[in-house]
Amino acid sequence: MSDETHETLKLHEVVAIRKGVKSRTYSELTELFKRVQREDLYSGLSREFTPLDDDGETFPGESKSVQLVAEDVLKKVQRLRTRFLDIEATQEWGNREAQADVVIGGQVLLRDVPATLLIFLEKELNDLHSFVSAMPVLDEAKTWTKDPNSKLYRTDPARTHKTKKVQRPVVLYDATEHHPAQTQLISEDVTIGHWETTYRSGALPVPRKEEILDRIDELRDAVKRARSRANDTEVRRREIGEVLLGYLFS
Numbered sequence: 001m002s003d004e005t006h007e008t009l010k011l012h013e014v015v016a017i018r019k020g021v022k023s024r025t026y027s028e029l030t031e032l033f034k035r036v037q038r039e040d041l042y043s044g045l046s047r048e049f050t051p052l053d054d055d056g057e058t059f060p061g062e063s064k065s066v067q068l069v070a071e072d073v074l075k076k077v078q079r080l081r082t083r084f085l086d087i088e089a090t091q092e093w094g095n096r097e098a099q100a101d102v103v104i105g106g107q108v109l110l111r112d113v114p115a116t117l118l119i120f121l122e123k124e125l126n127d128l129h130s131f132v133s134a135m136p137v138l139d140e141a142k143t144w145t146k147d148p149n150s151k152l153y154r155t156d157p158a159r160t161h162k163t164k165k166v167q168r169p170v171v172l173y174d175a176t177e178h179h180p181a182q183t184q185l186i187s188e189d190v191t192i193g194h195w196e197t198t199y200r201s202g203a204l205p206v207p208r209k210e211e212i213l214d215r216i217d218e219l220r221d222a223v224k225r226a227r228s229r230a231n232d233t234e235v236r237r238r239e240i241g242e243v244l245l246g247y248l249f250s
Helices: 013-038 070-095 115-133 206-229 241-249
Strands: 004-010 044-052 062-064 101-102 108-115 158-173 182-201 234-238
Touching: 004 013, 004 044, 013 070, 013 115, 013 234, 062 206, 070 108, 070 115, 070 158, 070 234, 101 206, 108 115, 108 206, 115 206, 206 241
Parallel strands: none
Antiparallel strands: 004 234, 044 062, 044 182, 101 108, 158 182
16 A cells, blocks of 8 residues: 555644644543553453252352453554554655665565654654553463454353351260250351353453564564664655554554
């Protein structure tokens, strides 16, 4: 996909637009960043109790919905940052004196990138690295599988016992001709049913998180190499956000 359109703007118009876009984008991302670190928002569960006997004691079930799904968060980050990346690119291409290609494994992701934009991209990738690093991962103490009916991960149902304290008499001394029997009440745990618990999570699997962080590192190194190679109007609108973020989160 081309990284530019035929629409042109005066550079001072781009600068004015960029200020508003940056303010709105970072305001939303700041609020999202506060939520994205809360592991409880990625977690859910459902519990149902089954008594051993039809007339046995019952307990209400428990459920908690997953409020955040990691892949949805990444998509929102991609959408929020795409417009800001595009307007930043438009301004920097208008100011450019130096340029270089961003290349990974022989593949040119972006051509003729201005040196000033390369500097900005380094910071953007640093921010993305911090953002993804802060996202929780699936608890490695549990075995997770992809839920085919949702975007979530789930565990197999785990069955645990539900016990109840019951008192029963114990004969300490049998009755004799002269004395009655002596008894004492003792407490013991009696199984009255079972809990069946299934955990659900919208967090990232560890390999998925590591894959994204590796891609960010790889792209960040490519940007640094391009900036070091670079030597070092009217502005043509540029679009780079979809290309870069699409690569990172594909």
